[in-house]
Amino acid sequence: MKSLQLILSNLKYFAPSWVFSSVNILIGTWILYLPHIKMKFELDDSQIGLALFFTACGLLISIPFVPYINNKIGVGRSTQVGILFLALFFNLPLLASNYYLLCSSLLFTGIFSGFTGTSMNALVSIIEKRDQQNFMSAAHGFFSLGGFIGAGIGSFLILQFSNPSYHMLLMSSFIVISTLVLSPSYKNIIEAEEDKSGANTNIFKNIQPVLGLSIIAFIIMFNEGAVEHWSNLFLFDIVRVSESQAGFGFVIFSLTMTLGRFLGDGVSKKIGSIKSISFGLIIAAVAYSLILVSNFYTTVLGFGVLGLGISVIVPEVFRLAGKTKGLNTSVAISVVSGIGFMGFLVGPVLLGLISNWSNLIMSYVFLLALIVTAFGLVVFRLSRKYRSS
Numbered sequence: 001m002k003s004l005q006l007i008l009s010n011l012k013y014f015a016p017s018w019v020f021s022s023v024n025i026l027i028g029t030w031i032l033y034l035p036h037i038k039m040k041f042e043l044d045d046s047q048i049g050l051a052l053f054f055t056a057c058g059l060l061i062s063i064p065f066v067p068y069i070n071n072k073i074g075v076g077r078s079t080q081v082g083i084l085f086l087a088l089f090f091n092l093p094l095l096a097s098n099y100y101l102l103c104s105s106l107l108f109t110g111i112f113s114g115f116t117g118t119s120m121n122a123l124v125s126i127i128e129k130r131d132q133q134n135f136m137s138a139a140h141g142f143f144s145l146g147g148f149i150g151a152g153i154g155s156f157l158i159l160q161f162s163n164p165s166y167h168m169l170l171m172s173s174f175i176v177i178s179t180l181v182l183s184p185s186y187k188n189i190i191e192a193e194e195d196k197s198g199a200n201t202n203i204f205k206n207i208q209p210v211l212g213l214s215i216i217a218f219i220i221m222f223n224e225g226a227v228e229h230w231s232n233l234f235l236f237d238i239v240r241v242s243e244s245q246a247g248f249g250f251v252i253f254s255l256t257m258t259l260g261r262f263l264g265d266g267v268s269k270k271i272g273s274i275k276s277i278s279f280g281l282i283i284a285a286v287a288y289s290l291i292l293v294s295n296f297y298t299t300v301l302g303f304g305v306l307g308l309g310i311s312v313i314v315p316e317v318f319r320l321a322g323k324t325k326g327l328n329t330s331v332a333i334s335v336v337s338g339i340g341f342m343g344f345l346v347g348p349v350l351l352g353l354i355s356n357w358s359n360l361i362m363s364y365v366f367l368l369a370l371i372v373t374a375f376g377l378v379v380f381r382l383s384r385k386y387r388s389s
Helices: 002-009 011-032 034-040 045-073 075-089 099-131 136-157 164-185 208-238 248-271 273-291 296-310 313-322 329-357 360-385
Strands: none
Touching: 002 011, 002 136, 002 248, 011 034, 011 075, 011 099, 011 136, 011 164, 034 045, 045 075, 045 099, 045 329, 075 099, 075 164, 099 136, 099 313, 099 329, 136 164, 136 248, 136 313, 208 248, 208 273, 208 296, 208 313, 208 329, 208 360, 248 273, 248 296, 248 313, 273 296, 273 313, 273 360, 296 313, 313 329, 329 360
């Protein structure tokens, strides 16, 4: 909890952490209105999936340009600009008058999601190295907290607004105001000159040094996205609980993930990033074994254990990426976060395809197989490359 205390007691750490919360407050609010969008345009699941795929496309478009922009205007300014534009563009999907405008608006939302996500992780990595303080995991805890705020408070506010766009406008206005108040604490931060000098900002030429980290980020965020969208249906369809109980799995998953991320920096400081990732993957594998028992209490416990297990992995992967020798921090974070966020967006879609081909049990077996694959990567690739981490 030392990193959480650090964030809450010092504005220069709280301000960048709040960007993480801001991103997921916006996402959590938007997700609440997916059923509304589906009914508004009379869409089937495949059309919803295609629309969401435009978000992934936007993210991919943004990734190659982030390191260049970060070097030009500074990573702090990029983070500030990114979250401000993201807050504005998140209003467009709910204002769209037809399906084509919906897809177009989600494309731009994806562009600024990728831009902000990459910049904010690079910002925290730079601050960590500059101040010799670990708070990457706790910052990701704020991301989890933001989703809880967006969906939790949003579930109450959704009843107060007859027009969904008013709800989103309220939340985006809150994000814009809070960003303008807090961003002076980080907007002037730039990457150290020794890290920038001679650095190649072409991410396509710099994938190899962080390829292993990128694959692990993809797998873990694939799992996060899949659980966020399919945990309710697993409990409802497979475990056969009531609709009111179906959300328990994701609630406990979110809570333990938030707790794990607030504790993660202290654990990482004691045992290192590689051991933190390894133990997290072992815990995640045990968690899926519990989930697949398909008993209400065991499955809910499994989701809780899963949240705890994977909570520290992505922050540690980003931390290692930021320390990769010979690679610009913004470039390393761009590659790893870009591929990772692709997993977050693709996961729910692919899990649905597997479920349609077989069943939801096989979808979760596939998630377990991915965790085992990630563990193999850590043991046979990363443990040798990052021995001292």
